[in-house]
Amino acid sequence: MVSLAAPMNNRFTLCIMFGLAASPALAADGSLSLRFSDSTTGSQLPVGWKNYPMSRHKAKADIRLVRDGDTTVLHIDANRSAGGIAHALKLSPEQVLSWRWKVDHSVAGANLEKKHGDDFAARVYVFFDVPTSALTFGERLKLRVARIAMGHELPRAALCYVWDNTHPVGTIAPNAYYGAVRTIVLQSGNALAGQWRNEHRDVAADFRAAFGRQAPQITGVAVASDTDNTKGHVNAWFGDLTFSAPAAAPESTDE
Template sequence: MLFVSLFRAVAGRPLAARVPLACLLALLLATPAQARQTVPSPIEGWDEVIFNERTRYRQDADAECVRAEARNSASGLVREVRAEASVTPWLRWAWQAEAPLQPGQEAAERSRAGDDFVTRVYVVHEGRFFWQTRAINYVWSREHPVGSHWANPFTRNAVMVVVQSGDEGLGTWHEFERNVVEDFRRYHDLDIEEIAAVAVMTDADNTRGEASACYRLPSLHASPHL
C-alpha cells in the first residue's frame, strides 16, 4: 500500500523498495537498502512495518492501551488517514513508559547508531512526488530537552521533535496534542493540505538495547482538548 511505503520513506530507516519506487526511494535514503517486510498487525486498523526484527505490539485491555516491547528490534504501527489538514489539524495521543530505553551500546541520539526511542509518534504528509514526502517524529528523548528538534540521521525528510525528556514522568501517563499544520510549517517550511498517515514506533535496534511503552494511539481532531 502507498501509505506503508510513505512510512518506510520517512521513518528514518534503510529499506527495500517495491519496484517501481526503488529509484525514488534512493533519493530519500542515506544507507544501502535492506530487505524489509510489511505484515498485518495485531491491532485492528493498523499495519506493521518491520525494519529490523519485530517490536512486539499487543492490546493491553487492563491499561486500555497498545503495549510495545522492543528487544534489539524496530517495527512500527502505521495507519492511513487521508485527512484534510484544515479540518482536523490536531493530533492527539498519550503514552506511558515505566523505564527509559536501556541501550546495549552508548551512542548519541542524533547519530544513526543512537537513533532509538522508547516512544515515537509520526505524522506523514505525502508530497506530489514521492521524494517530497515529509514527516514529523514526536519523541521521548533520553538526552535532549523538550522543544529540541533535528533532522533524522537517516533521511532529512523527517524531523525529530522532542515532546518529553529524560526520566521525569516515568510510570505515569502523558497526554499530548499538536497542531500539525503549524508544525509542518515550522519544521518543514511547508503548508500542507492533507495528512496521509499516522504511526507509532518503539525501537531499540541501533543501540542493541531494550525499550517498552504503552500507547493510546494517535488520532486527528478538529479542535484542541487539553
C-alpha cells in the same frame, strides 16, 4: 525551540504501504478517533492498522494490545529490536493530534544526531503527501532505492514526535537517516517515565516549524518503539489517537 542538523541518509525507516486501509469515517464534529480502547487484548490489531517493518534485517519488537487498568492500550516491547504499526489516512493538515503514551524508561544510549543512536522509547509519526518535486535530488534518489529494496511505498515527508533521552523538549531535528523526516522532542529523560502523558499537537503548525512551508495533506499515522541500534530494552504503551479541528481540541492534561 532548538534545531539540530544531521546527515540525510536513508534507513528505510518508514516502510508503510499506503492504500492498504481505507481512511475511516469522520465523526459528526469532524474529528477522527483511532481507538485501541475498543479492542480485545492480544496480537490481533484493530481494523485499519497494519504492522510495518522499521528495519528489514533486524529483530521485530513484540506488539500487542493489553489491559492497562480498565482500558485496552497498545504495548510495544522493544528488546534489541524495533517495531511499529501504521494507519493510512486522508485528512486535511489543519488538525490537532491528541494521544497519550507511557514508557518504562528512555533509551540510555540513544543520540538522535547519529545513525547508531537513532532509537527512541516511543515515536508517533504523521505522514504527509509532499510532491516529489518538493524533494531534493538526493531525497528522490533515496526514495527510489528504498522502494526497490523494500517493495513498499515510503512517505515523502513526516513528523516524528518522540520520547527522547537527553535533548530538550521542543528540539526539532532532521532524522539521522532521512532528512525529510523531522524529529520533534515532546518528552525527554526519565523523570516522567512510568506515567501516562497526554499530548496535543497542532500538526500544521509543527510542519511549518519543522519544514518552513505549509503542510500538505496528511496520508497516515504510525506509532513505534525501537532499540535496534543501541541494543537496549524498552517498553512503550499508547492510548487512542484522535485528530480534531484546532478549535475543538481539548486542553492539555496529564495523569
